[in-house]
Amino acid sequence: MTEESARQWIIDRFGVSRETRLAQFADLLVQGSAQQNLISASTIPYVWERHLLDSAQLIPLAAEAGEGSWIDIGAGAGLPGMVIAILTDRPVVLVEPRIKRVEFLRETAAVLDLGQQVDVVQSRIESYKPPVAASVVSARAVAELSKLLLSTVHCTDLSTVWILPKGRNVQSEVDDARRKWQGVFHVERSLTADDSGIVVARGVRPR
Template structure:
């Protein structure tokens, strides 16, 4: 997927105004790159395909409502800020690194999203609540994620977890410790990447 194709993919599905908003997010990420390493420099030239569309594709797996969304380890805003740009959902961005959390707060404000985007500068273990949708992109193994976020998830939580080529092996490993419904979707941005969708996750006794 080229950058032009990626932008068209966004505008065709979400409208030109949403694409414009995401353009502002992309500009902020690029501008901040000189201050901190938000994304891999090798992906900067393909930011729309590798990060924006890669994040936006999760929405098709999340359901059509506007349930609250928790993004663990948000980093540069992917996928959490992309989800906030494309929907009216309340979104919580959990980012323990203070400089990145500060960037997320500034950017949410510049995007006009501060009223429904909360930034938590801590590890997910310190959060409380019960989030209907939880995402985490390149953060930890499934087993580690389920354990860390046990206090903010329940049996009705939908987990959306982008993974690389080892996705199927991670699912099999997680099944040893966790009950639940797990299936794997192909990523539209990378033929060797997958998205693990999990529901009903609970620890085996």
């Protein structure tokens, strides 16, 4: 997929006004990457495909989730969490332990006028307890699936939808997780990488 087609995919589904704000975020992401390693320099020419569309494609997978918060774990550069906030009206909680990333996320939320929608929490997910269970949980390149579920299950209930982008080992991670966890797991194909998938899970609980 080209940068133009990635951008058009977002316009077609979310409209021009949200795409315009997403373009502002892309500029902030590139500028911030000059100060700290938010995204790899090699991916900057492909920021719409590799990062923005890669994040935006998660939103339709949450169509059946409740109206509560979307928690993004290890939020880093705001991928996918900040993209979710820009393209939807859902409250988003960005959980990130590293102070420089937290500062970037808070400054970005302020610049994009997302302060009422986005809550940036400096914490490891193991230490964070939301006031109510998350409706959606996402995590991009944080941990192996079983470990991720273990560290985060206290933030969820049986109605939570987990949406977890994974690499080429996605099916083996799901197979391993099923030995320790009950729930409905399936893998969606990624729009941005043929050898990657997105784990969508519901009803997750320990065996």
